[in-house]
Amino acid sequence: MLFHMPRNLGERYSPLYFLAALGSGGLIVSFFMWLMAWVPHPGRPVPIFEDIVATLMNGSFAQQLAILGGWAGIALFAWMLFRLLIWNLREAAGWRRTAAYTALRESNSETQLLAAPLAVAMAINGGFILGLVFVPGLWSVVEYLFPLAMLGFLAIGVWALRLLGDFWGRILTRGGFDCSRNNGFSQLLPSFALAMIGVGLAAPAAMSQTPWVAGVSYIASSFFITMALMLGVIMLVIGLRAMMEHGADAESAPSLWVVVPIMTVVGIALMRQGHGLGVHFGSHGTPTDTFTMLTTFLSLQLAFALFGYVVMRRQGYFGRFVTGSERSAGSYVLVCPGVALAVILQFFINKGLVAIGLIDKFGMAYWLLTALPLMVQAATIWLVFTLNAKHFRVDRARKAPLASAER
Incomplete structure (x- = not known):
């Protein structure tokens, strides 16, 4: 848990600690998937407070347990998300006055600064989920909130692009x-x-x-998704070449799994865009189209997951940086693929296999398959608590630096 947070870390701070907040935000989404899959929400793309309460009052015992568990999980990890985010913002403000920050701005690691807008964007997503599941009547005013939410995300986008502009401007003009x-x-x-x-x-x-x-949402989201994929392909090739020549850096090995959450986020964005095109602009996709996309994305994610696991197992990463005594802020990257796999597996089962009629919802095959994302989710929760105990307990913070150099 996060009962006592270390303060005034100065040069020991790392911007990668924003990923601790990000991971908690991702777990909010993983619990919201319980409500998405198991609470009826006719006429709406997502369940809202009124749908949840109606199912809690009239649903089966299993549905009631799922709702209570989903509510509890969302509330717990929302608290962790915002506490970690506030802690990071405070510590980052002090860190920016140190020599470590100046050195990072002149190194490959300057891109770590993007962890801050990444976590803040997740916080907005998490806040929206909190509103949907806990605030009565929110759906009646949601049309007024969407433009405000887009302005918020665009502001974060400008922040991220400015940080990227500083990085690319430096390396492409000065090397x-x-x-x-x-x-x-x-x-x-x-x-x-x-x-x-x-x-x-x-x-x-x-x-x-x-x-x-919906149209502005489609256009704006397409710009950022396209840029994400373009930069991702470039850096994927450059990074793979360096690994083939020098071997994978042991401390940054969790980054080998970062493709997994990127693919989940892109997949969700494409499903959202496709739904909007069908509702407003007559371009109706089929369940088979969604199934094909989810199958392709999940296959890519599993391939990268296996690739990263082989490298980290040979380097003994888990025994060193997760359960062992060594600490690296980059370990929090491991939380993101766990969340991403739990979420995309829920979509694959409910929007893929069930939607095309390959399995029956709530049948034996459905629950056997659903056990997979639930196990991944449980393992990810264990990982979050393990890393939080390792990195944020004050007694341990006094004995060793909280952060080490990342590449």
Whole structure:
């Protein structure tokens, strides 16, 4: 848990600690998927407070347990998200006055600064989920909230693009990017941030009943998703080349899994966009189209998950940085693929296999398959508590630095 947070870390702070807040925000989404899958919400793309209460009063015992568990999980990890976010913002303000910050701005690691807009974008997504599941009557005023939400995401997008502009402007005019130290996928963090902004901007396309709002949502989200994919492909190739020449850097090895959450976020954005195009502009996709996309994305994610696991197992990463005594802020990258797999598996089962009629909802095969995302979710929750105990307990913070150098 997070009962006592260390303060005034100064040079020991790392911007990658924003990923601790991000992971808690992702777990909010994973519990919201319980309500998406198991609470009826006719006529709406997402369940709202009124749907949840109606099912809680009249649904089966299993549905009632799922609702109570979903509510509890959302509330717990929302508290962790916002506490960690506030802590990071405070510590980052002090860290920016240190020599460590100046050195980072002149290194490959400058892109770590994108972890801040990434976490803030997740906080907006998490706040919207809180409103949907806990605030009565929110849906009656949601059309007024969508433009405000888009403005919020666009502001975060400008922040992220300015940080990226500083990085690319520096290395493309002065040089200095050390390719030999780029032996991982750490440089995919900006793609992750842009994709998170894109999926937030895509939400009104799926949920708004106002055509111009859905259209603006589609256009704005397409820009950030396209940029995320473009930068991602470039940095994927550069990072893979460096790894083949120098081997994967042990401390940044979790970055080998960052493709997994990027693909989940992009997949959700595309589903939201597709729904908006069908509702407002006559371009109706089929369940088979969604199934095909989810199958392709899930296959890519499993391939990268296996690739990263092979490398981290050979390097003994888990025994060193998760259950062992060594600490690295980059360990929080491990939370993101766990959340991403739990979420996309829920979509694959409910919007893929069930939607095309391959399995029956709530049948034996359905529950056997649903056990997979639930187990991944449980393992990810264990990982979050394990890392929080390792990194944020004050007694441990006094004994060793909380953050070490990342590439």
